[in-house]
Amino acid sequence: MTNVLASQTVQLYDRLRAAILSLDLAPGERLTERGLEASFDASRTPVRAALGRLDAEGLVQRDGRGWIVSPIDLAEIGALAELREAVEGAAVRLAVQRATDADIAAVAALLDAARPGEGGGTDAEQGVRAGGDFHEQLTRLSGNPAMVDAVRGAMTRLARTRWLEVRTPAAREQAWLEHRAVLNALEARDADTASRLLTGHIRGTNDRLLAALAADSRRLRGHGLAIVPDAPPVTPR
Amino acid sequence: MTNVLASQTVQLYDRLRAAILSLDLAPGERLTERGLEASFDASRTPVRAALGRLDAEGLVQRDGRGWIVSPIDLAEIGALAELREAVEGAAVRLAVQRATDADIAAVAALLDAARPGEGGGTDAEQGVRAGGDFHEQLTRLSGNPAMVDAVRGAMTRLARTRWLEVRTPAAREQAWLEHRAVLNALEARDADTASRLLTGHIRGTNDRLLAALAADSRRLRGHGLAIVPDAPPVTPR
DNA sequence: GCATCCGATTTGGTATACCAAGGTGGTGTA
DNA sequence: TACACCACCTTGGTATACCAAATCGGATGC
Secondary structure: OOOOOOOOOHHHHHHHHHHHHHHOOOOOOOOOOOHHHHHHHOOOOHHHHHHHHHHHHOOEEOOOOEEEOEEEEEHHHHHHHHHHHHHHHHHHHHHHHOOHHHHHHHHHHHHHOOOOOOOOOOHHHHHHHHHHHHHHHHHHHHOHHHHHHHHHHHHHHHHHHHHHOOOHHHHHHHHHHHHHHHHHHHHHOOOHHHHHHHHHHHHHHHHHHHHHHHHHHHHHHHHHHEEEEOOOOOOOO | OOOOOOOOHHHHHHHHHHHHHHHOOOOOOEOOOHHHHHHHHOHHHHHHHHHHHHHHHHHHHEEEOOEOOEEEEEEEEEEEHHHHHHHHHHHHHHHHHHHHHHHHHHHHHHHHHHOOOOOOOHHHHHHHHHHHHHHHHHHOOOOOHHHHHHHHHHHHHHHHHHHHHOOHHHHHHHHHHHHHHHHHHHOOOOOHHHHHHHHHHHHHHHHHHHHHHHHHHHHHHOOOOEEEEOOOOOOOO
């Protein structure tokens, strides 16, 4: 039969990616191919392949001849939020025209299943996953795969900070309600309202995130996180 | 290979990319790592690295266990045009707020220098390059690197067909005039007009491109180009 | 005591050998 | 003649050896 077991490269990519997104590998941390080879018990060939894919995703980057886990860059976070406003705002307008009621209901069902308060586990992780999934699924209703890819790529780059957005139950509840409101407008085929609510949600969430990041940056840096402030360029290490 | 500045991998990536974009490697053509190794006189390691980067760019893709040059996909072209409308339309609105007069004048100077009839190279190549550069530079005026990346990625995926848009001197003149009109609105700090003109330009150009592609698809296929016809709606993942 | 130079070590870049899986063609049999 | 089977060969996946450049440390000379 075919590959029931994923190839070493895929496994390694998944494990490295998970380690970066969980902040197990800190932003700004230096990576060496031979170090990863030892840590993950694979040879350099799959290590290099995984690094290449993560580089394309923006999760690692070159630092001179070497590699670093991409630092958290406040300017990049703002830029990605603007991109999401543009893409998701247009996508939901397309969804008003193209998505069937059943398509919308399916996304609504996912949203309802992820209503805050259900289930235990890590609330923050749950909130991050639910939020990322919601925005990707919503964009998918546009029927435009290029927009889905753009949104997914942005959400990936933002994944390491989004847990800050959903730290409190109140924040999770607000996000859920705003998501629900967008879907309501979409169900009512009200493109202007849906787009306005969605872009407002993205902008508001981002504003709160940047505020939290700025407030906590000293403490986060103390935990070993490299956070690139707004103005100056990258000064790794 | 004595070039000290560019590594083998970068050189190979550039040459492969050029071969794909120039249609020297036909869309849909099967690629083997060992074949490329022989054709480009490099070992498999840089070949694999280059293929990985081109895969991330969408210029090659996996086909089972092997590789193919990405076919030209009419649905993808339409989707990318929609993405560009959303991103570039928003970017020019940001540019109205953020770009200095000098920034805008610099882009205008580039546009004037690329006025149809000037310069060298074949007219079509010239038109493709000028168009791609213009849209990227225009997006750059937004000050948002994520938007620039999104537009550049879309233009890369579209590069193999854009020559069809600018086949005739009349088409090149029209594109140039529409570009100029966007810049005029931007100089006048008229966000609504700039965004409307730009999205209309992107949509109109794309419509003409799709019409030309549909009309010529038989002949193009005869030249060995694999063109994927309009596919059914999205059901990925 | 300080600066400088040199060499050992570490690093990514490259070439290549080996492996397993899948496809192909030929051959032998019914 | 048609079909089934098997050997071979091509392919991507992986491991690893070697190289050049950069770095770091210590020894040396002023």
